Amino acid sequence: MIVLREKEELCIDIDCFNLKYTLECGQCFRWEVKSSEENTYMGVVKDRVLKVKQKENKIFVYSNNTDSLEEVVRNYFDFNTNYEDIEAKIIEFDSHVKEALSNTSGIRILNQDFFETLISYIISANNNIPRISKSVKEISKRYGKRICFEDKEYYLFPTPEELKDVTIEEYRKCGVGFRDKYIYSTVHDILNGKLDINKIKEKDTLTLREELLNLKGVGPKVADCILLFSCNRSEVFPIDVWVERVMSVLYFKETKGKMKKKDILEYAKNNFGNYAGIVQQHLFYNMREKMF
DNA sequence: TGCCAGGCCTTCC
DNA sequence: GGAAGGCATGGC
Numbered sequence: 377m378i379v380l381r382e383k384e385e386l387c388i389d390i391d392c393f394n395l396k397y398t399l400e401c402g403q404c405f406r407w408e409v410k411s412s413e414e415n416t417y418m419g420v421v422k423d424r425v426l427k428v429k430q431k432e433n434k435i436f437v438y439s440n441n442t443d444s445l446e447e448v449v450r451n452y453f454d455f456n457t458n459y460e461d462i463e464a465k466i467i468e469f470d471s472h473v474k475e476a477l478s479n480t481s482g483i484r485i486l487n488q489d490f491f492e493t494l495i496s497y498i499i500s501a502n503n504n505i506p507r508i509s510k511s512v513k514e515i516s517k518r519y520g521k522r523i524c525f526e527d528k529e530y531y532l533f534p535t536p537e538e539l540k541d542v543t544i545e546e547y548r549k550c551g552v553g554f555r556d557k558y559i560y561s562t563v564h565d566i567l568n569g570k571l572d573i574n575k576i577k578e579k580d581t582l583t584l585r586e587e588l589l590n591l592k593g594v595g596p597k598v599a600d601c602i603l604l605f606s607c608n609r610s611e612v613f614p615i616d617v618w619v620e621r622v623m624s625v626l627y628f629k630e631t632k633g634k635m636k637k638k639d640i641l642e643y644a645k646n647n648f649g650n651y652a653g654i655v656q657q658h659l660f661y662n663m664r665e666k667m668f
Numbered sequence: 669t670g671c672c673a674g675g676c677c678t679t680c681c
Numbered sequence: 682g683g684a685a686g687g688c689a690t691g692g693c
Contacts, residue, residue: 402674501675507691508674553689558676595676616674660674 386437386445392459394482395430401483401661403605405496405509406516406533420516420532421452422489425525440525454484466651466658472626473655476662483657486605490573491566492533493606498558498593500601507551514550536566536573558593565591581609596637604653613644613652622663 399407399417407419416429424441426449437449450456463481467474495515500508512533519534519542542563547556565571571587579587581603588599600614615623615637623640624630644652 497674498676500673502673502688503675503690504673504692510691548689551690554687555676555689593676597675601674614674618674664674 386439386442386449388435388437388446388449388455389433390435390453390455391433392463392482393430393433393435393453393455393484394480395428395435397480397483397661398453398486401480401657402505402664403486403601403657404488405505405512418528418530420523420530422448423532424448425523425530427526438526440523451487454487457484459484462651462654466648466655469647469655473658476658479665480658480661483654483661485608485610485654485657487608488606489533490576490602490606491536493602494562494588494591494594495533495559497598497601497605498562498591499552499555501555501593501595501598503553503555511551515547515552518546518550536563539563540567555593558591561592562594576607581607581612584609585612600653604656610653611645611650613641613648613656615640618660618663619656622659626659 395415395417399419404419407417410416410418410427413429415431416427419426419428424439424445427438428449429436435449435453437445439445459482463477467477492512496508496512499511513531516531516533519538520531521534523530523532540563542560544556544560547559552559566573571591576584584607585599585603588594588602589596594602597614597616600612603609603612604614613619620634620637620640623643624635627643628635628639644656648655
């Protein structure tokens with residue numbers, strides 16, 4: 377039980393940021409709308425609970441832990457990167473990106489915790505977002521540290537050490553289905569030093585990707601999501617069924633069959649370059665918002 | 669009831 | 682190295 381500290385408020389002025397789009401575009405699984413307050417979300421980031429509220433270009437943050445709060449928030453939401461410049465560049469790519477951006481401007485790519493993102497995206501395989509969120513929440517509740525904030529309980533995502541003795545059967549009880557053995561294997565690969573999660577930042581993208589692909593339950597799509605959403609590699613372009621559809625229709629005029637992933641990757645690399653991952657997120661979110 | 673969900677693993681050519 | 686089938690589980 378972490379001792380509750382007096383809450384404090386942090387206010388950050390930030391342009392080119394939309395809290396709702398950023399948290400609801402599908403890159404993260406642990407934020408919830410706070411229904412009693414307008415445009416406000418509750419989430420667990422690193423070692424603390426955050427309540428984040430947006431009013432125009434001001435972000436208000438409350439937390440149980442105010443140590444280095446601004447640094448944690450700025451890093452997590454990628455506030456130190458100039459997205460006005462990025463959006464100004466990618467809007468010139470083509471008419472499809474421009475169209476998507478007209479609905480999705482303000483998405484930022486989060487810098488999420490590596491281990492949590494790794495396990496979350498292993499769970500994401502052949503799964504749906506509500507169930508992924510439910511499983512991540514259950515694993516946190518069973519094995520993570522509890523924090524009380526504003527009269528509610530929250531749980532940190534557990535560390536590999538905290539999952540040391542968890543069995544495959546116990547993962548299954550968290551609702552992860554057949555992915556139980558993948559999580560078990562990955563946790564122990566990390567505990568045994570097969571993948572050193574403290575040296576992520578030092579590795580180049582291709583090396584890191586290869587190491588991720590050596591983990592059970594991590595294929596190309598999951599690896600790319602981890603690289604994009606927790607390793608600050610905006611050049612990677614995760615291709616799931618939705619991106620495959622949107623790219624096939626928009627860029628290859630292919631409405632019946634699907635384009636080969638290899639061709640889509642090639643197109644993204646050549647046309648979107650170092651911003652491929654950001655473009656992907658705008659195309660993905662724009663398409664999903666139109667469908668649902 | 670049957671199909672699908674932000675794929676991946678295994679098996680088999 | 683590419684194609685096909687299986688996979689837990691809940692929502693529709």
